[in-house]
Amino acid sequence: LFAHSNTSNYNDFGGFVNFHSSGGGVEGVQLDDSFLKFGTDLYYKQTERYFEWQANVGFNRLSTNWYGLSDEIKFTNNTLESIDEKQAYTDVYFGGDIEFFDALVHKGNINISRFTDSEKSIENYGILSGTVDFPVGKELMYSIISLEFLNGKFEHNYAKDNDINYTFFNVGFSPNFEILRENLSINLGAKLYYSMTNSDIGSKFYYYPNVTASYNISGQAFVAYAGAIGDLTQNTYKDFVEENPFVSPTLNMERTSEQYNAYLGIKGLVLSNIRFNIKAAYGSEQNKALFKLNPSKTNGTLTVDKGYEAGNSFQVVYDDVNTIRVDGEVIVDWSKEFKFGGNFEFNSYNLDTQAEAWNLPMIKATLITKYTRKKWNIGADLFFASDRKDDLIIEDPYSIVRITNKSYFDININGLYNLNDKFSIFVNLNNILNSNYQEYTNFKVQGFQVFGGIKYKFDL
Known part of the structure; x- marks a missing residue:
């Protein structure tokens, strides 16, 4: 549900509400696999003579379950009854940005959030950044300055012998020099960070390249591009949950340092209606985050104290990883109404200490089609992911089972009919x-689903 209005040509305000839930029903699951998602966001946008600004505030709620029990463990009814699989996450956030039309300080933004869960975990996050422009003749110098703060705590670690508290404060500075010519664009820059923390990993200075270039070989028909970039990523509990809601509230928080990512590619247009983009890259990351099953504290007969201790949740492990990546995309505009195409991604991982790139596929591919005519449109997505690896560790008696999650292929179809400017x-x-494939180990997705409704746009 979305609604918006204005009191003049210089402002706009509104909001939206999203609600999505399922009663579960995944075949073969012994625990509750239902979920509920609710989100709302309000915004206000104002345009002044020399600048424009926008502010928003929102709330998200996700209720889910750690329902992914392994088939390698035979659970007794007494053990199943001891598992409280429910988990709920709450996110409250505020954001704002401002852009000046003709000023030294070009733009700035701020985002603040408080993320909690039903296991008494708390995380506070804030980031403030700004861009300063320095025109130099025909060229442009600009710098990005950022201040990032993260503070959080978990009641205890997975062994339950200590709590987890983490605090990070990152100061970033990125100077850039941009050169624009008729067929050539070059950016010469760097990213510098000083990161402070209260953890044993210590405070540290980071520096990365930020060099990119593109050259129009034949107008817009063929464009060659290359670059060598890097960055510092501050991992957060909120980000991990958004990617994998089945993590346990016992995570170690670290920074991921992408030391470099060197790439070379070409994109363009063939026969006036075929767009393509092909790229090859080689990168190196320190402390890359990987999702791996937590050890099971039960062999099927022992009861557990927490609902995530039965091999049905994920930890985050870190490793230094070198990656070779090749990806590409082709889109064919067959006519004004019909287009089709696809993309693929190939990754080869070389890890330092971990045996596998846990739960990461080597190959991902998607085929897409879309047909639009007057008041209606229909689209289809066909997607594929290759197999992924994980380990199931059973603590008592100790054993390790190497797991291979099979590759999967599936199809989604969507359709929309616009009754008028407001109703659709x-x-x-x-x-x-109708395949119950596993995107993450043990967590089968729901089978065939039909989801429909009516959209209405409010003008208040």
Whole structure:
């Protein structure tokens, strides 16, 4: 549900509400696999003579379950009854940005959030950044300055012998010099950070290249591009949950340092209606985050104290990883109404200490089609992911089982019909092949789903 209005040509305000829930029903699951998502956001945007600004505030709630029990463990009814699989996450956030039309300080933004869960975990996050421009003749110098703060705590670690508290404060500075010519654009820059923390990993200075270039070989038909970039990523509990909601509230928080990512590619247009983009890259990351199953504290007969201790949740492990990556995309505009295409991604990982790139596929690919005509449109997505590896560790008696999550292929279809400028009807058909594949180990997705409704745009 979305609504917006204005009191003049210089402002706009509104908000939206999203709600999505499922009663579960995944085949073969012994625990509750239902979920509920609710989100709301309010915004206000104002345009002044020399600048424009926007502010928003929002709330998100996710209720889910650690329902992914391994088939390698035979659980007794007494053990199943001891598992309280419910988990709920709450996110409250505020954001704002401002952009000056003709000023030295070009733009700035701020984002603040408080993230909590039903296991009494708390995380506070804030980031403030700004961009300063320095025109030099025909060229442009600009710098990005950022201040990032993270503070959080978990009641205890997975062994339950200590609590987890973490604090990070990162100061970033990125100077850049941009050169623009008729067929050539070059950015010469760097990213510098000083990161302070209260943890044993210590405070540290980081520096990265930020060099990119592109050259128009034949107008816009063929463009060659290359670069060598890097960056510091501050991992957060909120980000991990958004990627994998089945993590346990016992995570160690660290920074991921992408030392460099060197890439070379070409993109363009063929026969006036075929767009393509192909790129090859080689990168090196320190402390890359990987999702790996937590050890199971039960062999199927022992009861557990927490609902995530039965091999049905994920930890985050870190490793130094070198990656070779090749990806590409082709889109064919067959006509004004019909287009189709696809993309692929190939990754080869070389890890320092971990045996595998846990839960990461080597190959991902998607085929897409879209047909639009007057008041209605229909689209289809066909996607594939290759197999992924994980380890199931059972603590008592101690054993390790290497798991291979099979590759999967599926189809989603969506349709929309616009009754008028305000009303539209939509239908989504998901997981048409009705396969309960596992995106993450032990967590089967729901089978064939039909989701439909009516959209209405309010003008208050």
